[in-house]
Amino acid sequence: MHMKKIVVATLLTVGLVVSTLGVSGTSAASPAPVSGVTSVGASNAASAGWANWxxxxxxxxxxxxxxxxxxxxxxxxxxxxxxxxxxxxxxxxxxxxxxxxxxxxxxxxxxxxxxxxxxxxxxxxxxxxxxxxxxxxxxxxxxxxxxxxxxxxxxxxxxxxxxxxxxxxxxxxxxxxxxxxxxxxxxxxxxxxxxxxxxxxxxxxxxxxxxxxxxxxxxxxxxxxxxxxxxGAVQAWQDQHNAWFAPFGNQGDKVMQLLNKVQCGGAVRSGVDGRTALRIASSVFQNKRGLRIARKIKQLHNQGCNIRVVFTMMTNKIRNALSGVPTRHLVYDWDSDGSFDRYLHMKVMTISGNWNGDRDHRLVFNGSANWSKIGAISDEQGMVVHLKWPEKQYAKHINYLFNTAPLIARGTPDDYKSRGTNPYAGLELELAGQG
CATH class of the missing domain: 3.30.870.10 (Endonuclease Chain A)
Incomplete structure (x- = not known):
């Protein structure tokens, strides 16, 4: 595996002027010269009425x-x-x-x-x-x-x-x-x-x-x-939308940064019964990063936050760290072949309530990054949206997933290590190796 030299990650500000970059890197397939360019005027899109869509x-x-x-x-x-x-x-x-x-x-x-x-x-x-x-x-x-x-x-x-x-x-x-x-x-x-x-x-x-x-x-x-x-790392802010990208570089862990600004009490016109509400649908909690996030979630639960968590994979250590926090394990063996084949793939968190000193704040964190070490160093993207309507819709959807997930808790991958079959085998390959 080719490893690139480590350099200091530089945060690019919103006002960064994008320079024109040449294209190098490895091509999956070099374009072969082919004559003829199709007419743009006879566009299928135009005939489909694209202009009004x-x-x-x-x-x-x-x-x-x-x-x-x-x-x-x-x-x-x-x-x-x-x-x-x-x-x-x-x-x-x-x-x-x-x-x-x-x-x-x-x-x-x-x-x-x-x-x-x-x-x-x-x-x-x-x-x-x-x-x-x-x-x-x-x-x-x-x-x-x-x-x-x-x-x-x-x-x-x-x-x-x-x-x-x-x-x-x-x-x-x-x-x-x-x-x-x-x-x-x-x-x-x-x-x-x-x-x-x-x-x-x-x-x-x-x-x-x-x-x-x-x-x-x-x-x-x-x-x-x-x-x-x-x-270097890249971010952009516009109209209550924070576009973020990984590798995070020197930006720190976006999930932990959001959680660290939560106050569980004092929510006004938001949250649940005056308590800040968190709704989390994250497919993977893994290694030290996943454990750190899980421990913070448990701390907020102990402080009175109203929390619901839906997940696909986590270790026993992380699951134990979340003991007492309402969780649902959203996986199915749909075709009864011994392997899980329907599963949560989202990486989302909503916060409604007292956040960063604002007692009526709402936000959504979404994107492609699993809550693991590799999710912080891979190519990832997402947004933090500080708006009421998206938070309400995401929270409603996570509540739906929580309420319709199987009530019977499945074992973790650790539980199956000593058994003859492992229903997580396909998921470990995809999610642990980045799905």
Missing amino acids: GIGKGQTFNDPRNSKKWKIIDKIKRTIKHTPGGQKIWVMTWNLQSKGIVKQLIRAHNRGVSVRLIMSRQLAKEQNGNGSFWTLTRGLKKGNAKRGWARKSFTRTCSNSCRGWGGSMHSKFMMVSKAGKRSKIVSQGSANFTHAAATRQWNDWYTVYEKGRVWRAYKQVFKQSLKDKRF
Whole structure:
């Protein structure tokens, strides 16, 4: 495993002027010169009435147990479908395994959209020649020879994290310069661009548009990621939205920073019965970082905060640290084959109540990062949204997950080490290795 040199991480301020970066790094497949560029005028998007379409902002959730499973994937595909020729679609996703998304991305490219996608090199290598990543790579070659750099389409991969040392390429976001009547669209969350993200996982997806500072921060991170070398930490603030990116560098642990500002008593017009309320749906609590967060949650519980936690995986030590805190283990063995195959994949926390001296504060923390050591050093993204409506919707959804999760507590991975079968085997490979 190639390890990059450690340098001092530099926090980039919101007002940072983004310089034009050249593209180096390793290409998953070099575009072959192909003659002919498809006409932008005969755009499929235009014929579909893209100009009047408006993407919904805010939160989107799916549920793999019912017909809502496709809500996030369908939103991604509709956004791509309504992107006209001459625009840009830039994607970072840990994994790409969706024929429907690949089909829409190739169609967008053919009508003149610049489509660029970065994913994990390890997972790209594991796909055969007909896999989604390689199908997209071949599809984006058409017409590139006659396109200028700004309009070219391509795929790339990164060894470990793109912008850090070690870790993995674990981001999950899409940038669209214009789709329908909205511009500078950024959508991000816990969902990979995969079939499993709909049919096996509970995920979230949060969308903003026309927020220039947020857009520029994502653009900076994407351009840096193409170079596959270490860069400093990035943040951006705009309109109660704090866009954050990992590797965290010298920024510290965002989850702990939020928790450390919680006061359990004195909530006014928020929280539950005057107590600050926390709703947590985090798939993975692991190693020292996960234990540190769990102990803080338990401390706040002891101080009177109203807390609900939904999770997929944690060690016995971490589960013991949360003893007494209301928790639900959201995993199912849907096909009864001895392995868990439906599971929580979100990485979300809501706070309603007394926070940072404000007795009526509401916020949502979301993104792609698991609550583990590797989640702090990998390529990750997310937002802290300081607004009432998103917090209420996220809290409502986590309450729904908590109330509908299996009542029977499953054992932890530690409990199965001495047994003949381990229902976590597939989840450990994905989530512990970054899912």
